[in-house]
Amino acid sequence: MAFDIDTFAETSEAVGWSDIDLDAFRTDPLSETSLRALRYMCDVEYHTVCYLRDMLVTPSHGDGEVSTFMTMWNREEYWHGEALAAVLGVHGVTVEYDQLKASRVKLGWRDRIDPIKQSIYGNIVGKDFVATHMSWGSVNERGAAAAYRRLAKLEPHPALAPLLKRIAAQESRHIAFYTTQATKRLEESRLARMFTRFALSNVWGPVGSTIEPEEEVRFVMGFLFDGEEGLREVRKMDEAIAKMPGMEGLSVVEKAFRARGLYTDLAAA
Amino acid sequence: MSSTARFDVAAYVRAPFGPMRATLQGVGSALPADLADALRYVQRRAQGTGSWLSHVLVTATHKDARITAFLSTWAYEAHWFGDALSAIAGAGPVPAIRRGVAAKLRDRFGPLREAVVANLHGRALTGVQMTERLVDGWIVDAMLERAQQLAPTGVAEDLARIREGIARQGRFFAEAATDALSHSRAARVLARRRLAKRTWPIGADHEPAAATARALQALFGPDRSWATAIDSRIDSLPGLAGLHLVRRTVRKPGRPPFRMPLRSARSAAARSHRKDDAR
16 A cells, blocks of 8 residues: 655645534534543544654654654644534533643643653664554554544434544545555564564553543443444454554454453454 | 734634645746755754654643644644745755764653653743744744845745744744743743753754854855844843854854853843842
């Protein structure tokens, strides 16, 4: 799969919703469950700048293509947060700069230590850490895109579904970049394959699990991905991840979800 | 925007400067080689924001959602300003960057060190970072203003648009810097120390010193008035009088100072503190 970074950058844009009638939510509001999931997603999108921070302390930022991508990606994700905040706003749930600041402050020492940890790993592994970062991004973006598609299916509201599909389409472009980069870099280095496999098998958690309370992670992932249909979606993700060099046989997402109490009545692959 | 109105971040992020190539007037204009080289130098600064951001986002600054919203868009704009400069200046030699062992170690461990140090300084660092970008914006703008005077009309128009964008960014940095420096003695002391320690413009330390020297020479020749003018603007910031950063840059382009004005920092901070008490 080829990825043209120049085309991506030139066509990168803030997701639009001015043509979507958000007032439809006033007469036909979303369920509490969907709003809770949207709030989680909104927080995660706004938090992208912190993921960017974790990347910038690694050797990844020295790569021109990666750096350009990150600049565009960070802004697109910010606007995903803005779009979801607009939907939440119509439901009386306000998401403002001060609230986001408060939630980041609440993360405490974990948040302060994260970039230090990333920097240490990055410096130990060196350039090959970029492959891990790209693979990690690929898994996360797959998770995000699948979550939007699932929510659009579970809550087929005429004002929500089109917005979620637009966001998911942008996430798909992010998947393409991360996967292309990861595949190339994993092919080139045995150390990159070993370290990435170790990281994905032992450390990866659902998107948002480092910033949201565990109770929220379980609730939202359960709502979106539990049951046979959810598991099918999760296995599709795992199959795509397992196609990356050195990742054969991994069930990264299913394993992380089972660890959070999903699929108790469904057999493991 | 009136001087009392707070910078509207929401409006800024909604309407950034994006790709400019399709609307540039000066692409293909014949430029003197040294002017094209100087524009490429500014382009590399604009598209090299990652290193500075890596030092900023590991500090308490990243918790401030208003600032991170601004910076996300600022980095986006900087990328496209750089892209426009690249199109105007055309392809050219990129200086061979030979990073010594110390510089490589700084590159690798700088953000790590900053993340640890940031936990000691807290929010005072945010004021320092905003001040750094304010001063850097003044220097880059002076370079582009001079390039505008030297360039043919089409290129001058393009540079004017870029300067318009930089001026808008500058309004945010000016507000954030002035606010922090006015209210925090720690920010003033730290800003004084860090600004004096830096190589200007930001990112110049990632290039051979000769590249900065060539760019400044091509644009300003023996003229020093621009540097004096920016130093005066720095003098007017709370607690930052007497640093002479830009005149130092002109004397020794691309090189950090041998000695940091620590004594001066203490006395200046003490003076600012006394002023605060008197208010």
